[in-house]
Structure formats: structure tokens, C-alpha cells
Amino acid sequence: MAHTNSNLPARSLAEALATGILCFVGAGSVVADAAFGNVVALANGLVLAALVSATLNVSGAHINPAVTLVMLVTRRIGLRAAAAYIAAQLAGAAAGGGALLVLFQGVPGGGDAIAVTALGATLPGAGVSAGTALLAEAAITFILVFVIFGTAVDSRAPAVGGFGIGVAVAANILLCGPISGASMNPARSFGPALAGGVWTAHWVYWAGPLIGALLAGLLYHHVILGAQDARSSSAAASARAPAGR
Template structure:
């Protein structure tokens, strides 16, 4: 990774109309995604009368998150790049595709969108609580950390290959569905172990609303490590310095 491409950004960027619009896009995309993902889990709990976790429930979670993220990325793609994930934003920053100041705007909007979605779900369901991410029995924090690193690596690698790479060509058209599918597939892998977050904002909203912070750090550290690794590897091996354009306020 070429360190010179990492940019802090100017203070004026925080008030630039394009940056504000992009932050709002991230807020609404995250709200849509979390409302669908968390809401489907709450609906399943209601239908099963708080029954135990089952393979059917895991499939439901996988599909709802895949479909929800496909839509959330699609509706935000032309405005903010459709990150819908602080880890994806961090990966874009590490690769020199977004400034630090705009990243901070995105992170605030993403976290706020997740919290608002959980509050709305709590109200709309008559007081049902959103479920904070947690480790399953027999799963250590280090097991979960590896899960989150590897799963987020796969997600951000997919983002780079289908949405960021300037050589992507027509494959960019399927970027939102590819991103949604890798998240759905990873939930089938890691959902039974640690909930398969891959997204600090998705973990933050339910944790704040239910005030449950046990092992919450895993759902930040793992995705950020996996995201940085994917960005550095893809950028150095497959993009290279020659393919990069100068960073501007309208970049991903």
C-alpha cells in the first residue's frame, strides 16, 4: 500500500454539500439494512415463541441480510458509494479511496442509522428487544475474532473487486448483489458461532439499545483488521499505483 495515498481531508469537507448528502445516504442505507436484518430475527422469534435457534433461523437470517444489504448498497451507491459498514469505509480509507474526515462522517451516520433502526424496531414490535451479538457456547473471543477477521476480509475483498477496482468493467453492475451474497454466505458459516456481524455498526445499534456490551470489542477489532488486510492485499496485488486516480471529494 502506498502510504502517500492516505488523505486526511480538509476541514471544509465536513460541511461540503456532497459530503453531507453522502452521510445522509449512509444513514438511510444503514437504517434500511439493520431494520430488515434485525427485524427478521425478531419476527422469527415471535413466530417461534422464543424458541431455540434452528438451522431454519440461520437461513432466514442469511437471506434477510443478503437481500437487505443488496438493496442498501444499491440505493446508496451513486451518492456515497454504498458502504453501509464502518469496516468497508475503513478499507476504502486504507486504500486511499476516501479521506479520513469523510470516513468519520460516514461512521457517525452509519452508527446513528443502526441505533435509529433498533429504536424503531423496539417501538414497532411493541417493546421487543433487539438482540445484541454474542458468542455461542464453547466459542472463545479468539475464535470469534478469527471468524470476524476472515469473514470481513471476504466482504471487503469482494467490495474492492466489484466496486473499487478501476478495471472492474461491467462487473461493477453486479457489485451490490455480490456484496449481499458474500454477507449471506458468511452468515451461514459464522452465524452459529458468533452471529457473523462483519459490521461494527450492525453490532453497535442492538448493543446500545439493549445495553449489552459483552465481548463487543470483537465486533470492532475483527472487522477492522479483516478490512485493512483485504484493502492492502487487493490494492497492492491487483490495482497498483498506476491505476489510481487523484483522490477527490466525489471519490468512493
């Protein structure tokens, strides 16, 4: 996703703040859900839509190491910036997880909710194997990154800000929340795992999103955008060609 700010520290700060807020609200909605009712999909979708819209023109609104990796692989960001983004995302997630722990420890019933939800950590559902959770994470991250490319990377996309991305996140949580926790984002899983000390099957929430993101990003980059570039080149060549006799 494109950005208009050439200041890498400012871009990295935007990524840290946005990822921290995403982790705070995303994991926090899981804890709040245990205490107050079903808000997880709505809270995650709304906050990501808002954060993407807020940071799109600053950092490109990655807010996710899997997104940053696929932007690096498709040459939309350099290695130095990608490393800074991922470090910022993990730092922001750690801060968001820590803030969440402090918040709910001070709320009546919050301690019980933290214990039940592992501070909103993403975990395989009851009876779900790590392999099944891995497939679920790869599939829904594929969907998310495909939507990201279609709405925020492709130059033909309508100007909808983060709306489509937020809708994709909410739908994916409704689909796979009971299966894998529907992370789609290694940083989102890292923050509450670090703050709460729960690392069960944590590798799933790195491997699954990275696999899904790379598959979707490379497909869109090479097949969909590649076909567009080929058509554009053909049209340009036709326009330059002399008129037939």
C-alpha cells in the same frame, strides 16, 4: 467505492439511512427468526444488496465503518468525509436499533423474541470464546471486503450492483452465524447493543471486522490493483517506445 455526489451532507445522510435500514432489517431478522423461522441470512443478504445498489452512486455505499476505514487507508475517501460517514453510520444504526425495539415490543410474542435474541445483538455462540469469535469475524469480513473491492472498487468489475456483496453476506452468515453472529460490521452490532443494552464481547465486533477489512483491502489495493497498474504502466511505456530496428 466511488461516488458521484460531491455534497458531503447528502452522502452522510445516505450512509445514515442505509445503515439504519441494514441494522433494522439485519437485527430484526434475528428477532423474527426466533419467532417465525429461519430468515436471517436471506434477509441480511437481500437488504444489503438492495442498499448497496441504492446508495452506490450517492455515497459509495459503505454502510459499514470497517469499509469506510479501509477506503480511508487506501486513499479513496478523505479524513473529513470518513469521519462524517462513520458518525452517520453509527447514528443510523442507533436509530435502526431503537425502531426495532419499538416494533417488536408491539408484536405478539415480540417481547419473548427480544429477550431470547438480545434484540438481534451479535454475540459469540454458546461455548464459543471471544478469541474464536474474533477470528471468525476477521475471516468473514476479509471475504466481504475482498468481494467489495472485486465488484465495486475495481474498474474492471462487471456492473452487478450490490448482488455479489449481498451473496457474500448471506454466505458468511450461513457459515459463521452460529459461531460469532456474523456481524462483519461494527455499526450493525452497535445499533441493537445500544437499544437492547447488551454489550457482551462487543469489542470483538469492532476489532474483528476492522482487522479483516484492512487485510483484504490492503491486499487487493497493493497486490491485485498494484499488479494491474504495473501492467498498465508497462503497456503504456511499450506503446510510447520507438519501434525496434
